Amino acid sequence: MYRTHTCGELRASHINTEVTLSGWVQKNRNKGFMVWIDLRDRYGITQLIFDEERTSKEIIEKAKTLGREFVIQVTGKVIERQAKNPKIPTGDIEILVSDLTILNKSKLPPFTIEDETDGGEDIRMKYRYLDIRRNPVKENLLFRHKVAMEIRNYLSKKEFIEVETPYLIKSTPEGARDFVVPSRMNEGQFYALPQSPQTFKQLLMVGGMDKYFQIVKCFRDEDLRADRQPEFTQIDCEMAFVEQEDILNIFEGMTRHLLKELKGVDVDKFPRITYDDAMRLYGNDKPDIRFGMQFGELNEVTQHKDFKVFNDAELVVGIAVPNGNKFTRKEIDKLIDWVKRPQVGALGMVYCRCNDDGTFKSSVDKFYDQEDLAKWAEVTGAKAGDLICVLSGDINKVRAQLSALRMELAERLGLRKPDEFAPLWVVDFPLLEWDEETERYHAMHHPFTAPKPEQIKLLETEPEKVKANAYDLVLNGNEIGGGSIRIHDKEIQAKMFNHLGFTPEEAKNQFGFLMDAFQYGAPPHGGIAFGFDRLVSILAGKETIRDFIAFPKNNSGRDIMIDAPANIDENQLTELNLKVEIKE
Numbered sequence: 185m186y187r188t189h190t191c192g193e194l195r196a197s198h199i200n201t202e203v204t205l206s207g208w209v210q211k212n213r214n215k216g217f218m219v220w221i222d223l224r225d226r227y228g229i230t231q232l233i234f235d236e237e238r239t240s241k242e243i244i245e246k247a248k249t250l251g252r253e254f255v256i257q258v259t260g261k262v263i264e265r266q267a268k269n270p271k272i273p274t275g276d277i278e279i280l281v282s283d284l285t286i287l288n289k290s291k292l293p294p295f296t297i298e299d300e301t302d303g304g305e306d307i308r309m310k311y312r313y314l315d316i317r318r319n320p321v322k323e324n325l326l327f328r329h330k331v332a333m334e335i336r337n338y339l340s341k342k343e344f345i346e347v348e349t350p351y352l353i354k355s356t357p358e359g360a361r362d363f364v365v366p367s368r369m370n371e372g373q374f375y376a377l378p379q380s381p382q383t384f385k386q387l388l389m390v391g392g393m394d395k396y397f398q399i400v401k402c403f404r405d406e407d408l409r410a411d412r413q414p415e416f417t418q419i420d421c422e423m424a425f426v427e428q429e430d431i432l433n434i435f436e437g438m439t440r441h442l443l444k445e446l447k448g449v450d451v452d453k454f455p456r457i458t459y460d461d462a463m464r465l466y467g468n469d470k471p472d473i474r475f476g477m478q479f480g481e482l483n484e485v486t487q488h489k490d491f492k493v494f495n496d497a498e499l500v501v502g503i504a505v506p507n508g509n510k511f512t513r514k515e516i517d518k519l520i521d522w523v524k525r526p527q528v529g530a531l532g533m534v535y536c537r538c539n540d541d542g543t544f545k546s547s548v549d550k551f552y553d554q555e556d557l558a559k560w561a562e563v564t565g566a567k568a569g570d571l572i573c574v575l576s577g578d579i580n581k582v583r584a585q586l587s588a589l590r591m592e593l594a595e596r597l598g599l600r601k602p603d604e605f606a607p608l609w610v611v612d613f614p615l616l617e618w619d620e621e622t623e624r625y626h627a628m629h630h631p632f633t634a635p636k637p638e639q640i641k642l643l644e645t646e647p648e649k650v651k652a653n654a655y656d657l658v659l660n661g662n663e664i665g666g667g668s669i670r671i672h673d674k675e676i677q678a679k680m681f682n683h684l685g686f687t688p689e690e691a692k693n694q695f696g697f698l699m700d701a702f703q704y705g706a707p708p709h710g711g712i713a714f715g716f717d718r719l720v721s722i723l724a725g726k727e728t729i730r731d732f733i734a735f736p737k738n739n740s741g742r743d744i745m746i747d748a749p750a751n752i753d754e755n756q757l758t759e760l761n762l763k764v765e766i767k768e
């Protein structure tokens with residue numbers, strides 16, 4: 185038997201017990217006549233003691249040779265520790281070792297296995313298995329497991345069943361590129377890895393499995409943005425005989441349950457906002473509502489004077505920064521530089537100080553008097569002591585720019601508190617989205633999303649106005665879930681494909697199986713999928729999903745530990761009927 189207890193288990197009540205422990209050497213303090221070793225495993229750290237008076241010479245000499253990360257097994261007696269360590273749960277005791285076996289030696293690790301390590305990100309990723317021995321990473325993985333268990337329990341109790349769907353499939357239209365896998369047995373043909381199990385979960389509904397979920401890997405070949413992973417995990421869900429309201433209720437319940445069980449946080453009914461309002465008030469379809477700073481549209485109160493910049497703009501819009509009047513001129517200039525960075529892209533920023541005595545001082549005093557500025561304050565909700573920041577220009581661009589500024593200011597002012605949770609449903613998304621590049625409409629969610637029934641007729645005349653029964657769940661400014669009620673009628677689905685620019689042949693080719701299935705009694709259905717990695721990281725109060733994935737890819741989509749992607753053998757290429765010309 186390798187161990188009778190773990191390294192996190194022993195307490196004062198175990199004193200005088202004979203135990204066997206196994207683990208890694210965290211620290212070796214050799215005082216000559218005495219040696220202390222901190223022995224670590226997943227469960228904690230236990231101090232071992234070897235001393236000349238009570239330990240055999242052979243064992244104590246062996247103990248002196250132990251390096252960091254050696255794997256050892258010890259047997260000994262639990263004794264009371266002289267100098268107690270209140271910082272660790274095993275701090276009252278130590279093990280007086282009578283027997284020591286070296287199970288394996290270790291090279292000196294390339295970074296310290298401590299909570300605060302000296303290893304940078306790259307080296308830690310290369311030796312991720314060592315990184316996982318560190319508490320912060322280990323705890324993230326344990327937390328992830330806990331979240332998954334809560335989800336499985338919650339949904340199982342509500343009679344959802346977890347069904348696995350295949351990975352070797354055909355393109356799923358979630359808007360990204362597919363990862364493809366060549367088929368050896370079918371020359372010249374390829375599988376695509378699922379961007380989501382979307383079509384399969386709909387087929388499960390046709391199959392009568394009216395409550396499905398799956399914690400499942402999805403694959404999207406997208407240009408990598410910071411903190412995006414090419415393979416990621418979704419909590420994928422679908423239900424039959426439901427309306428939007430039923431889905432929102434079930435998954436609001438699940439999210440509330442997670443917040444309660446994992447964070448001890450009680451959240452009231454989640455607020456809802458329409459997509460249009462979210463864009464108007466926050467410039468963004470995933471607003472962080474932990475703080476205010478709602479947009480105030482200023483066209484009416486700014487376009488009556490000679491200020492050309494505002495007069496020419498499609499939208500003039502501002503936010504009131506709480507207590508922002510304390511910013512110095514220099515700090516405001518820095519903010520202006522910040523919005524002018526190419527990543528944000530504003531041409532400039534107008535501001536107005538709201539003084540404590542009720543007067544205003546703006547950067548455009550030449551054009552606007554106190555009465556005008558009072559109106560700006562009224563529209564943006566600015567109070568004495570605030571700073572109004574105003575951007576102007578093309579409606580979509582300026583909303584995105586002001587939204588970026590709002591988030592940046594909230595960050596700087598400490599308003600994005602990690603221990604505060606503000607969920608929000610965003611509903612009534614547009615069904616379609618115009619794509620400048622291809623000059624056609626794309627499905628904003630995916631092509632199986634149902635338009636609001638009363639608006640189907642608008643599809644012919646004003647397609648951009650049609651709203652969908654589609655919804656997102658937003659938590660602290662992050663989209664954690666999204667879904668829709670689906671089209672379950674073959675005719676409407678065909679019409680939808682047509683609007684998206686598929687010829688009937690293309691539609692049949694790609695989605696014939698789904699259209700066929702819809703002829704055999706498809707029930708009304710809908711669903712949602714949560715980004716599991718992101719959900720876990722937000723629940724933990726962090727924003728990097730990489731820290732919650734055991735073996736993540738880096739920002740270029742590489743696994744630097746196993747060195748993938750990599751070239752494959754000539755023979756493999758031949759077998760797969762693939763000829764690859766490597767560009768120099």
Ligand code: ASP
Nearest residue numbers: 380382667668711712713
């Ligand atoms: N398949 C969708 C997605 O991956 C979610 C859904 O509509 O249920 O975003």
